[in-house]
Amino acid sequence: MxxxxxxxxxxxxxxxxxxxxxxxxxxxxxxxxxxxxxxxxxxxxxxxxxxxxxxxxxxxxxxxxxxxxxxxxxxxxxxxxxxxxxxxxxxxxxxxxxxxxxxxxxxxDPAPQELSLTPLDAITGGFDAHLRTTCGLAVATRRAYGHHVRELLVARYGAGPIDLAALTLADVTAFVAARGARLAPASANAITLAVRSFLRYLRLQGIGDARWVAAVPRAAQWSLATLPRVLTDAELSAFLAAFDRATATGRRGYALALCFTELAMRVGEVARLALEDIDWRAGVLTLAPGKTRRASQLPLPASVAAALADYLQHGRPTTTSRVIFVHHRAPRGQPLGPSGMREDVRRAYRRAGLDARLTGTHVLRHTAATRMLRAGVSLKEIADVLGHRSLDTSAIYAKVDRSALTEVALPWPEGQP
Structure with missing residues (x-):
């Protein structure tokens, strides 16, 4: 070699x-x-x-x-x-x-030495195992929870020994309040969720008080109080046109972008998409269990099928991987993860001049749901496509359908005789 x-x-x-x-x-x-x-x-x-x-x-x-x-x-x-x-x-x-x-x-190394775990690693490792086996949380959620819990323990104990029995409710609330003061309500509440989950885990170990969970402060955040960010028709056209489909990576980017904008898929779902998940004859796409922990099927639009076929035939590197979207550079042929897909989307935002207000992939999912509603698709059908268990979760999209809202809006009553 x-x-x-x-x-x-x-x-x-x-x-x-x-x-x-x-x-x-x-x-x-x-x-x-x-x-x-x-x-x-x-x-x-x-x-x-x-x-x-x-x-x-x-x-x-x-x-x-x-x-x-x-x-x-x-x-x-x-x-x-x-x-x-x-x-x-x-x-x-x-x-x-x-x-x-x-x-x-x-x-x-035929006999690799076991890495010595610090007390902090042992605690967060046990918590992660609980989240995986007992709660069934996704990898990204477990990683975020572990990060917040590690910050809590470092803030309380520093580099000294960790005595979980000495952890008090005042320590917990002070940490959540200090971190949450710098964040938006949704981000602050993500810390609250992680800490509450950790306190429940400690109760299973016989540590703490069950009443502490409800006492952890939560930022005020009202349901349906905000509007989801979506792309206008002109912005969506500019975004899709930003992928150079004359290149292999451009074909990959365009195909995965349509998975977001036409099928409203989550980035993790697109990353897990495999060759056997597509039934080309029936026009059906099967999503493996992910965040919702249950498999689901979506209709495969002709535009998405054509983009996927173009990438598979003319862009995808030769590989033994069954995952559809793979790396084109080292590690060539290995599955492209969510971070790589987000980077593809961010580059397209920059080329389309949209990077000033857009960064992630979820806005594309919001855009797809909004376009479905404007096309006359019912909220129940939208909820099924998005994988929402409750219609209330999908109801937020009704607020961005301005034409429908205009039809039901009543004129302001002025002077009546």
């Missing part, structure tokens, strides 16, 4: 003399399989070489490649480095390269 990317014998010899020679050879193979361009692979290898050179100078062994030594190298050595070239100095590039090196080293 080294011969494929490093044609000069002296470079290959230099790599083979490095403290991490075996790991570097495995790293080159790993990066090649991931589909990294040759110039990127060589930069990553130079960064890993530099790290191996530093390890030897500091008296470390090859077995000492871990997150701790990488952090020390990045923070203490790299900003003040005077090592002989060649090696990249850009910290983001070096961090990415060493992240891949750590993955390779741990994968090659």
């Amino acid at each position: 080294l011969d494929q990317f490093f044609r000069r014998r002296r470079v290959r010899r230099r790599i083979q003399r490095n403290l991490l020679a075996e790991a570097l050879t495995a790293l080159a193979d790993h990066l090649g399989r991931r589909g990294h361009p040759e110039v990127v692979l060589q930069s990553y290898m130079q960064a890993a070489e530099h790290f191996g050179y530093w390890l030897r100078r500091k008296g470390f062994a090859a077995a000492d490649v871990n997150a701790g030594t990488v952090r020390t190298f990045l923070v203490r050595h790299l900003p003040h480095c005077h090592c002989p070239p060649p090696h990249p100095r850009a910290i983001p590039l070096v961090r990415a390269a060493l992240h891949q090196l750590v993955l390779v080293v741990h994968a090659r």
Whole structure:
């Protein structure tokens, strides 16, 4: 594998003399399989070489490649480095390269050492397991809850020992109030939900008081009090036109954008979409259980089917993955996650001149629901498409149908005889 990317014998010899020679050879193979361009692979290898050179100078062994030594190298050595070239100095590039090196080293270790968990990690890990097995929450929700709970414990205990029995209601309410004061009501209430869930978890452990859950403050937020942001017809046309369908990534972006704007799918649902989920003959799309924890089916419009077929036939890289939307660069052929899809949408917003007020994908879901309502689709049918269990959740879209609201609005009573 080294011969494929490093044609000069002296470079290959230099790599083979490095403290991490075996790991570097495995790293080159790993990066090649991931589909990294040759110039990127060589930069990553130079960064890993530099790290191996530093390890030897500091008296470390090859077995000492871990997150701790990488952090020390990045923070203490790299900003003040005077090592002989060649090696990249850009910290983001070096961090990415060493992240891949750590993955390779741990994968090659036949008996990997167990990482020692801090008390904070143990508590949040137990809470996450409870959210997964008992509550059945999605990965993104569990991650957000864990983040807020970790902040709560750090705010209360700092770097000292964590005694959960010493946690008081005053500690909890002070944390929620302080964090919520800087946030919009919806974001503040997300912290409240996470903390209340954690307090319920502690009650299962015999810690705290059941009455604390209701005492955690919640920001005032009235149902149907706000309007969902939606794209106008002109903005939607500009957004869809921002994808260059002459390119493979443009075909991918256009197809996934139609999943948002025509089918009102959530970003997680689009990311999980697999080849077997599409029944081309029946024109039906099956969504795997996600946020709603139940499978559902959607009609497949001709425009969406055509965009998906165009991407699959003329844009999608060769891959063994069954997921429809995949990476076109390293890791080439691997499933494209929600963050990659959001980035595709954000780039299209910028090209369409909409990035000043739009950032995420949910506005496209709102736009799809609003367009359905304007086309005469009932709220019940919209709720079914969106996966809402309650009509009240979908009722918000009735407020943005201005033409329908105009028809039912009564004239203001002026002077009556």
